[in-house]
Amino acid sequence: ETGVTQTPRHLVMGMTNKKSLKCEQHLGHNAMYWYKQSAKKPLELMFVYNFKEQTENNSVPSRFSPECPNSSHLFLHLHTLQPEDSALYLCASSQDEGARRVGTEAFFGQGTRLTVV
Amino acid sequence: QKEVEQDPGPLSVPEGAIVSLNCTYSNSAFQYFMWYRQYSRKGPELLMYTYSSGNKEDGRFTAQVDKSSKYISLFIRDSQPSDSATYLCAMRRAAGNKLTFGGGTRVLVKP
Numbered sequence: 521e522t523g524v525t526q527t528p529r530h531l532v533m534g535m536t537n538k539k540s541l542k543c544e545q546h547l548g549h550n551a552m553y554w555y556k557q558s559a560k561k562p563l564e565l566m567f568v569y570n571f572k573e574q575t576e577n578n579s580v581p582s583r584f585s586p587e588c589p590n591s592s593h594l595f596l597h598l599h600t601l602q603p604e605d606s607a608l609y610l611c612a613s614s615q616d617e618g619a620r621r622v623g624t625e626a627f628f629g630q631g632t633r634l635t636v637v
Numbered sequence: 638q639k640e641v642e643q644d645p646g647p648l649s650v651p652e653g654a655i656v657s658l659n660c661t662y663s664n665s666a667f668q669y670f671m672w673y674r675q676y677s678r679k680g681p682e683l684l685m686y687t688y689s690s691g692n693k694e695d696g697r698f699t700a701q702v703d704k705s706s707k708y709i710s711l712f713i714r715d716s717q718p719s720d721s722a723t724y725l726c727a728m729r730r731a732a733g734n735k736l737t738f739g740g741g742t743r744v745l746v747k748p
Contacts, residue, residue: 524680551734562641563681563725563738576735610680616734625671626736628680 523547524629526611532635535601541632543594543611551616552594553626554586557608569594570616601636608633640664643726643739652748656713660726660739663707667728667737670702672711675723675741684724685711716746 524545533539545552554566568576569588583605585597594611612626643660650656658672669688673681685700687693687709693700701710709728713720726739 526680553734560645560740562639562740563727563736565735568734570734612680614734625669625683625686626734627683628673630678630680633678 526629538599541596545613549613553612555610641739647743668731671727673725
């Protein structure tokens with residue numbers, strides 16, 4: 521089992537659909553993240569969860585709704601998306617030990633390639 | 638101005654050559670610096686991380702940080718075709734866990 525697993529790998533959805541992306545980490549980490557990677561743009565942090573609590577929402581539109589039921593699972597619920605939301609959505613996890621973190625950096629899943637039609 | 642600048646490439650080198658990659662940044666609060674490798678249709682994979690200024694070597698990879706110039710580098714020695722990928726620099730402050738990424742440099746190592 522790989523460290524961070526994302527499903528599905530590919531998703532095509534209409535603008536009126538509701539779908540969810542799933543992420544599961546098997547590394548025993550306590551922090552999980554959603555990133556968006558669009559063509560020719562840097563990775564953009566969307567949400568951060570520490571110990572299941574959301575600690576950062578990087579001005580993400582409400583059509584993206586995260587859920588973190590426990591420290592191993594993270595979901596991204598999608599509804600009424602726009603074509604410009606088409607991108608690679610990456611989940612990551614890390615061990616957050618506060619300000620004195622020492623090199624336990626983020627490990628990424630393979631991503632979900634989302635296409636909104 | 639972007640917080641982290643990285644030349645998108647592509648950077649094409651012959652097999653066996655040294656690959657030299659770099660990023661510049663504007664936020665002096667960044668303390669931790671990382672390099673990720675991303676193959677096509679895959680997630681980023683952590684290659685190297687360094688704390689503050691200095692060098693770090695791991696096999697064929699050497700990471701350098703010059704905080705006074707706000708400049709970081711990654712060198713790949715004896716490059717192989719399997720090193721062909723996009724290389725992303727990332728950095729963060731001492732506290733918190735928000736990573737700021739460069740746009741990535743695409744590298745092509747030709748046999």
